[in-house]
Amino acid sequence: MTIFSKIIAGEIPCYKIAENEQFFAFLDIFPLVKGHVLVIPKIETDHFFDLPDDYLTQMLLFAKPIAKAIEKAFPCNRCGISVVGLEVPHAHMHLVPINSADDLNFTRGKLSLSQEELRSVQQSILAELHQ
Numbered sequence: 081m082t083i084f085s086k087i088i089a090g091e092i093p094c095y096k097i098a099e100n101e102q103f104f105a106f107l108d109i110f111p112l113v114k115g116h117v118l119v120i121p122k123i124e125t126d127h128f129f130d131l132p133d134d135y136l137t138q139m140l141l142f143a144k145p146i147a148k149a150i151e152k153a154f155p156c157n158r159c160g161i162s163v164v165g166l167e168v169p170h171a172h173m174h175l176v177p178i179n180s181a182d183d184l185n186f187t188r189g190k191l192s193l194s195q196e197e198l199r200s201v202q203q204s205i206l207a208e209l210h211q
Contacts, residue, residue, distance in 0.1 A: 082170040084120045095202040098209065102135065103142045107202055108174070110190040114201050115154040115177040119143045120170060128163045128171040139173065147175050149208035153201075160184050 086092045088104050095107035097117055108116040121139060125131050131139070147159035156177035162184050163173050176184060193201070 082168055084168055084170040085124050088122055095198050097205055098146055105146050107198055112176055115150045117175040118172050120172045125171045126169040128165055131171055149205050150177050152208040153204040
């Protein structure tokens with residue numbers, strides 16, 4: 081069972097953004113920038129492109145309102161999307177508020193946010209998501 085499966089099962093706490101029958105979205109606790117969200121399928125598949133075709137389609141549709149909420153909640157040119165998949169053997173996509181392509185550089189240092197800061201980021205996204 082991956083760490084992401086444990087998060088879905090509620091065994092590990094997270095800052096949840098959205099959930100449906102197939103997908104789960106939550107804050108990256110070591111984000112590139114404030115507003116960095118992970119979107120994961122509830123099925124445990126290591127490689128992103130090994131997901132069934134309908135999951136790939138539905139995952140983008142699930143992520144779309146979250147990306148729009150991120151763009152409203154944080155000053156940025158757009159919400160970038162990245163599939164790296166090296167950190168956890170569970171398919172996932174990153175939604176990151178960006179102003180340049182370099183903002184998606186995963187070799188940069190990550191932020192270390194307090195629980196209060198993470199809750200604030202979560203509430204900012206949720207406020208825009210539920211409008």
